[in-house]
Amino acid sequence: MAETAHCSHDRAFLPGTIIANPVIYEAKGEGAVSVLQVSWDGPESKPGQFFMLRMVRSGVVLGRPISVLDHQKGILSFLVAERGIGSRELVQGRPGETIELAGPLGNTWPSMPDSTGASASGPGSAGHKPIALVGGGIGIAPLLFLSKTMDSADFRFFAGFRSRPYGLESLPNQNLTVATEDGSAGYRGRIPDFFNPAEYRAVYACGPVPMLRRIAEDCAKAAVPCFISLEERMACGVGACLGCTVRTKQGNRRCCADGPIFPAEEVLFDD
Ligand SMILES: Cc1cc2nc3c(=O)[nH]c(=O)nc-3n(C[C@H](O)[C@H](O)[C@H](O)COP(=O)(O)OP(=O)(O)OC[C@H]3O[C@@H](n4cnc5c(N)ncnc54)[C@H](O)[C@@H]3O)c2cc1C
Numbered sequence: 512m513a514e515t516a517h518c519s520h521d522r523a524f525l526p527g528t529i530i531a532n533p534v535i536y537e538a539k540g541e542g543a544v545s546v547l548q549v550s551w552d553g554p555e556s557k558p559g560q561f562f563m564l565r566m567v568r569s570g571v572v573l574g575r576p577i578s579v580l581d582h583q584k585g586i587l588s589f590l591v592a593e594r595g596i597g598s599r600e601l602v603q604g605r606p607g608e609t610i611e612l613a614g615p616l617g618n619t620w621p622s623m624p625d626s627t628g629a630s631a632s633g634p635g636s637a638g639h640k641p642i643a644l645v646g647g648g649i650g651i652a653p654l655l656f657l658s659k660t661m662d663s664a665d666f667r668f669f670a671g672f673r674s675r676p677y678g679l680e681s682l683p684n685q686n687l688t689v690a691t692e693d694g695s696a697g698y699r700g701r702i703p704d705f706f707n708p709a710e711y712r713a714v715y716a717c718g719p720v721p722m723l724r725r726i727a728e729d730c731a732k733a734a735v736p737c738f739i740s741l742e743e744r745m746a747c748g749v750g751a752c753l754g755c756t757v758r759t760k761q762g763n764r765r766c767c768a769d770g771p772i773f774p775a776e777e778v779l780f781d782d
Pocket residue numbers: 561575576577578579589590591592593594595596597598599649652653741742743744745771
């Protein structure tokens with residue numbers, strides 16, 4: 512998609528200052544991953560939401576959509592993976608530099624009461640099925656934010672990586688299952704290979720499309736509610752350009768304004 516300026520005026524970009532941006536993962540042939548922390552005076556963010564981000568000194572016109580990893584005491588955190596020019600600039604941002612942010616944007620993970628009425632963000636529900644949070648690679652970010660708002664008895668976190676895991680320090684060990692494709696940590700293989708949705712009252716997932724598709728199919732077979740966060744390419748981020756269309760059983764939806772979280776059963780995955 513060409514980067515035209517007309518999309519970016521639809522939502523004001525506000526300045527923030529980078530406080531820290533440590534690189535937490537680097538591997539030959541893959542981009543680096545950093546935890547970008549920015550001072551932010553704007554509205555509170557909720558788990559599942561994202562911001563459009565760009566450096567002030569940027570060579571790109573459009574912001575890049577990045578999920579909120581955490582938001583506490585006026586500090587927004589993001590887990591950023593270097594893919595192309597926009598994300599590389601974000602990973603390379605230095606403390607003291609100005610960054611432009613538009614957000615928070617998009618919807619949030621739904622609340623899933625259990626049979627006692629306790630919700631995903633409510634008190635624990637020992638004896639009742641927990642919720643499974645399933646993240647692939649950088650897709651762990653919006654689920655980590657959600658996990659910080661949940662009682663540890665109410666969720667299990669499944670994280671899949673190509674190789675070495677990163678970003679999982681905030682999770683209690685007993686809540687975490689890790690898989691790596693090269694077997695360098697946790698189970699060897701992919702999360703859907705040893706994930707049984709029937710053990711959970713709902714499944715929330717974010718990551719590569721093939722993983723989401725498998726999780727969605729397995730949840731449908733087990734009749735377990737499943738919600739997936741989609742990472743379509745975006746331009747305006749606010750529903751104006753139709754550049755982020757998601758095909759659903761109800762027709763086309765905009766990932767930025769109607770999502771990024773959708774009930775998995777409604778999404779039509781492209782073949
Ligand atoms: C709602 C949402 C939340 C996201 N959250 C995060 C996050 O927390 N952390 C993070 O690092 N990234 C996240 N992404 C993905 C991130 O926005 C893209 O990696 C980024 O926009 C790529 O821009 P670029 O200029 O670096 O790369 P480009 O030069 O535009 O592209 C470089 C490569 O990345 C691919 N690419 C571009 N956009 C996407 C995309 N949306 N999904 C998959 N591949 C893409 C291109 O096909 C190309 O191969 C999110 C995307 C969405 C829509």
